[in-house]
Amino acid sequence: MYSKEVIKLARPVKCKYCNEFSMLDDSMTIVETQHKYAKDKFDPDGKKIRKKGETYSKKNKVHKKCATLFQKKVEDTKIENENWDVLCKYIEKLHDLTVIPKSNITRLKDLRAGFETKNGERIRKWRTGPDFSLMLDAYVLSELTIRNSLKNKLDGSNDVKSINYCISIMIGKLNEAFVRRRNRERQVQEQKLNKEVTIIEEISYTPKKTNSNDISDFL
Numbered sequence: 001m002y003s004k005e006v007i008k009l010a011r012p013v014k015c016k017y018c019n020e021f022s023m024l025d026d027s028m029t030i031v032e033t034q035h036k037y038a039k040d041k042f043d044p045d046g047k048k049i050r051k052k053g054e055t056y057s058k059k060n061k062v063h064k065k066c067a068t069l070f071q072k073k074v075e076d077t078k079i080e081n082e083n084w085d086v087l088c089k090y091i092e093k094l095h096d097l098t099v100i101p102k103s104n105i106t107r108l109k110d111l112r113a114g115f116e117t118k119n120g121e122r123i124r125k126w127r128t129g130p131d132f133s134l135m136l137d138a139y140v141l142s143e144l145t146i147r148n149s150l151k152n153k154l155d156g157s158n159d160v161k162s163i164n165y166c167i168s169i170m171i172g173k174l175n176e177a178f179v180r181r182r183n184r185e186r187q188v189q190e191q192k193l194n195k196e197v198t199i200i201e202e203i204s205y206t207p208k209k210t211n212s213n214d215i216s217d218f219l
Contacts, residue, residue, distance in 0.1 A: 017066035017073065029064045032057055033074050083132040090136055094146065095158040095166070104163045108135065111171070130174050137177035138170045145169055 012021040013028065022028060034055050041050035062070045087108070091100055110117060112135075114126040130138070139146070146166045154162045 013061045015063045015066055016060040017062050017070040020063075022063065024061065027063055027065075028061055029067055031060045031062055031067055031070055031074075033060060034058075080132065083136070087132045087136045087139075090139060091163070094139070094143070095150075095163055097158055101160045101163065103160050104167065107164065107167060108132075111135070111167075130178070134174065134177055134181065135170065137181065138173040141177055141180075142169045142173040 013024050014021050015028070016031075035058055037050055037052055037054050037056065040048055040052045043049050060070065088100055088105075091097070091104075107117065110122060110129075112129045112132060114124055114129040115122050116125045117123070146169050149166065149169065150156055150162070154165065
């Protein structure tokens with residue numbers, strides 16, 4: 001009788017950053033990242049075995065040359081998710097909602113990606129969309145107009161149609177929000193250069209005579 005020796009061949013692994021396959025050798029490294037569970041998990045008996053918000057570690061295989069870029073991408077994604085959470089809480093409070101309707105969430109995320117929807121079709125309108133933090137700034141700038149519209153035009157409704165109406169108002173303030181952000185950044189930079197500059201929140205802003213949904217100024 002002859003015994004068969006099982007030979008395990010090395011399999012290539014995919015880099016989590018560039019998605020290229022390589023052998024797990026000296027060209028690869030492992031970057032550990034921290035994440036939070038998105039929801040609770042229960043066992044078959046109904047006992048909670050995982051709590052929403054708990055952190056867990058994940059080991060990611062990446063090329064050594066991609067490690068720094070991967071870590072930056074992870075950090076940028078973390079900030080993006082945090083800004084999204086803040087924006088959602090603001091909208092929920094503004095419209096007295098428990099949960100934002102799915103179609104409104106889709107519109108906001110499409111806007112972030114540079115898309116708009118017309119006649120049920122998702123169309124790319126901008127190279128890249130405004131980040132969630134800028135959307136929040138635009139909401140704050142347009143809050144008085146939104147509240148007046150909710151009271152006088154929308155009868156206090158918080159359905160999908162009313163929320164979409166208010167999103168359109170917010171979009172009309174994106175250019176101004178971006179100009180204000182750039183102005184603050186410029187003045188902060190000047191302060192770092194030891195120049196005596198006072199950060200002024202109220203700035204002069206003259207919108208272009210274009211469609212109110214045009215956000216090309218900052219793209």
